Amino acid sequence: MLGIIIGVGAVVLIMSLGAGAQSLILGQLEGFGSDLIGVLPGQSDEKGPPASVFGVKVTSLKLDDAEALRQEKNVSHTAAVVAYYQASVSLSWRDQSYDSTLYGINGEYLQVDGGEVETGRFFSDEELDSNLRLVVLGSTVATELFGGNDPIGQKIKVKNQTAAVIGVMKERGQVGFQNYDDLVLTPLLFAQKEIAGVNYLSAIRVKVDNADNIDESMEMVAQTLRERHDLDSPADDDFSVRSFRDALDLVTSITDALRYFLAVMAALSLLVGGIGIMNIMLVSVTERTREIGLRKALGATNRQVLSQFLFEAIALTLIGGLIGLLAGSLFSYLTAIVVRSLGYRWDFVISAFSIFIAIGLSTFIGIVFGYYPARRASRLSPIDALRYE
């Protein structure tokens, strides 16, 4: 009985936690649209990340590349393009200092990365194309540097350069692998030229007009860059083109696999529980040999005795299964409460499938492991059973 409770409980819990964790990860990834193409510097394998992700500086991507992708004769279906220069910086205001991530950006940033302005304003298009010393802060950065003070109009130090705060972004939380709240935005040229003194990009993102055109657009992006970099074959590529949908599919398939693997492990523990039930039933048949004999003497047929014991086994496993379902759901619900209290999005999901598993599987185990003891009971001769001491 306990085996069934634990087994079913574990299956339900794992299925539910799996669904919750998946919703957490996918929810964050879906924060990025499925209509985005990412271009990173450096070559990579089919699915592996390019070297730049591991902090190796690759300087092959330039601002002109981004401008080329913007032109419709190169890439049709383009809706927006943003070029990024990313670096870690230390910030300070008066005696407060804080380490954060700098995003030098241009183009249609709000369209591509999303987000809203909480106070102040965002950069104008002209400002984004310039090297003006302006910053827009993520909400965490604003809080860390300014506490309760109004940051708008204040001058802060970004690395060794001074810049004016014109806006603070609304809190977004973790989106994908990116924490948008812990970020400082500046016009691309200011970040590249004044702060870092470099002329290459960290990434380009292209938003296409429709997610259906993404494969075609990815090919055009690659083709355009190959031409610009004088590359003959894809094997020589000094860049990587990825879609966020690929990443999404990858993560979904990994989490799915993990979930089912764990569920199968839990189902195996059900098997152990089933054997426990069989033991209980066998002991019960032995203990109740006299009762079985009596029932047969009073006119119970073999079939009636068989079904009585089979039903008892099923009732045992079914009750165990339902308790397991409740226990698993309860633990899953508690997990959801705890995770939510930590500020993450976490769906509490008890799927119809796991309810089916709980009821169906425990009934099935009752039948499978109850059948042998029940058959043994039904085959007892009434006399042997009555004489049994």
Place this chain on the structure above:
Amino acid sequence: MPQALIELKQLGKTYVSGDLETEVLKDIDFRIEKGEFVSIMGPSGSGKSTLMHILGLLERPTSGSYHFAGKNINNLDDEDLAHLRNREIGFVFQAFNLLARTSVLDNVKLPLIYSQDKRKMDERARKVLKSVGLDHRLNYYTNQISGGEKQRVAIARALVNEPAVIFADEPTGNLDSKSGVQVMQILQDLNAQGKTIILVTHETFTAEHAQRIIRVHDGRIIGDDQVKKRRFAVDGETLK
């Protein structure tokens, strides 16, 4: 000759255990008519219990024939026998064999659960319990009542399907003499109302409550006589 309720011809029973054959019953011939009160008497090990089990359709003979109410039981399968036991036969055992932790009423209803006729189960069970004087014990558990009451519950259970015959295997064996008298009185009353009773015992005194005694010894019948001075159980007397 009219059809007998029970008719045995050259009946034998041999148990085989490994290479060892034990002949328990041999050349058993007798008839029991409807409405008789017969004692089957013999010392322990004589084969009388095996004989009762065969008569009660709990076991099959290994040779000879047994006709119950005109049917040759060799032609019936286990399910037919179960149905016959349910409808036509009531058992009263020495050890009562009641279900523990179950009410008196539910114990009596047990044969009805296996019966094809499931109408008014409660009512019928109450009626037979009343006839054995236990209508005040309906909801007691069987482990809360006395031995004599237990045996009366067992008799009520045997009666509830209105069977043709009642087999009583040492029904007074586990009872004090006062309760034993009550049980014998009920059996004699039932017989007076026309019920066939077959009593298995090793005591002459108890056996003499029947009209006829079949004596069994070493698996054979050594006597089959009418009782000359039949004893009648009267409440208030004792068996010895």
